[in-house]
Amino acid sequence: MRIRAALLAVLLTAVGCGSGQTGGAASNPDAALKVGVSPVPHAQILRYVADNLAKDKGLKIDVVEFTDYVQPNTALVDGSLDANYFQTVPYLETFKASSNAKLEWIGPVHLEPLGVYSKKIKKLADLASGAKVGLANDPANEARGLRLLQANGLIKLKDGTEKTATVADVADNPKKLEFVTLEAAQLPRSLEDTDASVVNGNYAIDAGLKPATDALVLEKAEGNPNANGLVTRAELKDDKRIKDLLALLQSQQVKDYIAKEFNGSVLAV
Incomplete structure (x- = not known):
């Protein structure tokens, strides 16, 4: 989405006033991580993790769905989310360049071939x-x-x-x-x-x-830089819960789930 003027204004407002403490888990290590996702396949994959794997690490996950590519980042910037899982590194870098947002790429999970x-x-x-x-x-x-x-x-x-x-x-x-x-x-x-x-x-x-x-x-999967992955704010990049979530998203159980559920239309990385 080329960010229209109105959306850019919202984005810049969020970046300017976001404290990282509104509604997220940054101030409460026992709170559920609020993770923004696109409905398919991200929400499906994350719900699989939340329902089947997260308990083993004592992790609670709130899955928050968005149907566009702008709000998951603006909500992360303003502290309404603790992480998101919907975007590629090139998309994140474009967003950061246009907003000066201090967001961090944590790691890749899957590729959706264009x-x-x-x-x-x-x-x-x-x-x-x-x-x-x-x-x-x-x-x-x-x-x-x-x-x-x-x-x-x-x-x-x-x-x-x-x-x-x-x-x-x-x-x-x-x-x-x-x-x-x-x-x-x-x-x-x-x-x-x-x-x-x-x-x-x-x-x-x-x-x-x-x-x-x-x-x-x-698109070919080999050498493709467009894997979708986990992103958080800079102050949360070393949070144990974020690291645990990435480990689960990159686990063999999730790789097997992606292969079975999406039959080649989504590729684990």
């Missing part, structure tokens, strides 16, 4: 000249989507722009594709109006798509 989906074609080669292609409109995922299109030969980006690319950085577009940027959560619904859309794995699954079988192409 995919290209369509209700109108069966393979990318069938995209017609002038076809309309949907992309996420936040900087990290827009660049990620463009890299996927480049990796599959549809476009070429200007040299050196790959990490931060926008549609303005498309140097070669032989099919004259028309790019439409939307909130990431809207991209599955956009398939009614676009010829193809690049959809984040969590939103694809939430919309009933099966990335492993429904995507025309998927």
Whole structure:
């Protein structure tokens, strides 16, 4: 999501006034950790941990769901959450650069391969000249989507722009594709109006798509920097409960659960 002016104002207010003590567990080591997540697959994975593994470490977890990519970070900044689990390192770095938020990446948990989906074609080669292609409109995922299109030969980006690319950085577009940027959560619904859309794995699954079988192409897992992981505020990065939660999220039990539950559409890292 490219952060609109109104959302940016909220974000900056939160960063300016957040004390890290409102509603979170920072001041009470026995309180439940409040962890913000996207509904799928993050909430499912975290609830598995909360229901089956957390008790062994004496850990209490409150799962707080969000349907966008802005509020989990602003709520973490203002102290309403103690951690979140929904984002990648590139997305976190973009957020921090725009807000000066003191958030810390704790560790990776899983990868949701970004995919290209369509209700109108069966393979990318069938995209017609002038076809309309949907992309996420936040900087990290827009660049990620463009890299996927480049990796599959549809476009070429200007040299050196790959990490931060926008549609303005498309140097070669032989099919004259028309790019439409939307909130990431809207991209599955956009398939009614676009010829193809690049959809984040969590939103694809939430919309009933099966990335492993429904995507025309998927990101490769090898060397992919876009694992989703656990994030907290700087003052909580060494908190034992945060470390215990990461250990559980990275445990073999969770890896086995992800493999069984998501059948290749979500990959443990």
